[in-house]
Amino acid sequence: MGITYDEARIRNLKFKIVNALVNDSRVSLDESFNNEKLVKIFYFKQRDIEQFKTNLFNEDGQILDEVKRSIEEIVQMNMRVREEVDYGEECEKLKVGYLALKNHYDSFESNQEFIEQQLDNLSTVASNLHYYILPIYDERFICNSDILPEDDLSDYYYHFHSIEDLYRCIFETDKSLSWKSTGGDLNLGYKLNFKVYTSRWGHYDNYTFSREHYGWKIGAFGKDAKCDKNGEVLKEVGKQYVTEHTGLHYFLNHDSVQYPRNGVEYALEMLWNDADSKEMEVEELQSKLSDVAAWISEVEKATHQYQPSWCNYY
Template sequence: MYYESDEEIEDERKWNKVRERNIKINIAKQLIANGRVEEKSFTKQDLKDLFAFKESDILYIAPNIFDISGEQYVMNLTFSEFIDKIIQSNKAVKDALLAAEAEFIKLYSPFREEAERNMFGVYAGDKYRKMFEKLKEFIPIIHWGRLPIFNKYLIYNRERDPELETIEFYEDPDCLNALLKEVKNQGIVLSNKSDNTLNKKITFKVYTRRWGHENTYSIKRTVNGWYCKYIAIRGECKKNGEGGLFMNLDHDSVFYPKEGVAYAMEKLWEDADDEVIDFDELAKRIQQIADWISAVEKSTGEQPEWVGY
């Protein structure tokens, strides 16, 4: 088992809140789309199939918004009230949505095109501020009418609640661009396909000078990071490989670029979780990291014999 610092725990909490926002909005969105706005109770399979819950969402988000009894997930009072308000807000703007979207496109699309031609410098000027003042009338209508799902980095970096600080949230051009994509039906659709890369064994063949040949570790992506094992040493790892993977490498006295490997492992985990890559690509890239470690380990043997590092 590995241990996290207070800073890491707090950062993970913030990321979970970001995901929770998207999950909660997606629940409202799907209930409206499927004509099920009166429903408050669901099965675990409903959460996955209807609302795109990942396994991590079942573990870390579902207990915050549902009372769980066996296979039944019943909205708790706070979440039920939240969903009712979202549904009411969506219904209230329904008749005004098409006109608001047309005005939004009319005002913002030409500005966006000009910004692209001028390397986005116009976003810092009076022209942007005047244009945004005009958009304020239409932004809430489109937000509640569309209920957009946002890129997790966008929400994390904005540090504003889209539902409580709607106008302030959209003051950032990246948020306006996300809304424009939503209006053009190019917005983000929540998915749980990344679970296809979870808990599947991947070989990690790495050369060690200690034994003079490749050792084959077993590694798999988990909800929280990785799980790695080889003979006697096995255990969980952080997303960056700290834990079971590094313990095995250190035990075999492997010389490797620890910071670089840590960065690569975490990026790989995130890419799989964000559905940038599928399982086959994940397995391929895992071995690429192992090959990198092996290359460094072999080159270390070229040091002068008196060094003994």
């Protein structure tokens, strides 16, 4: 069945708590944590609090017993490897092995025996380093691995890209995720412009977007619509929806805009995820959102411009 985003995110939230415990002796698993503390101490995102708090904490803000036991086991593993593992030596092994594998792939060679030999060695090294540095990984990468790292470290790290993630955590920190990052909270709630050309009116109309913890809030025609990451209607539990009257598609269709709907939905979801997973500045988010609007506008123009003169369908 693989690993869902939610499972991967909950895993990362546990590791945020573990990192806080390891790095600050004042933090105790026995205390109660309100939302402010979840952000200040564990660097939870607003989305984490909205969606995953109940997976980790009870109504009083205390860590659930099962979660507490799991976190304590990880902390104990961290203490053990720090006593038993020579960090510098293992890092050097990782560096040598990773670069050997990378050079092998970059040269387009396919010596399966060599690859397996390197992965055999590296998966052991990675297992030693894993509990030493307590890494946070992109949820999408964990999902692609089809296994949570702690379920079977040897299996998880028996892949080049998993080894590469660990390598970056140690040697290329600018390309890795910090446990202290609140990622996309940096760009939540800002009103952004989304200017789309409409042949129907012969000018650009400006829709508004803001990235929210649930997806996008899109504004047009004097009203706002809660939308999913891909710009379509947000389906909330217990509510009824008339999908053709909500979301970006409804707004564009209202103005008879012709555009690549599937591609735009994919782009909006990809952009939302990208803005959520790293500390993307609002200016960069606006720029990339404008790229999508420009794409729609150019397709709209071309659709009308290049249709046969005798057709006049659009």
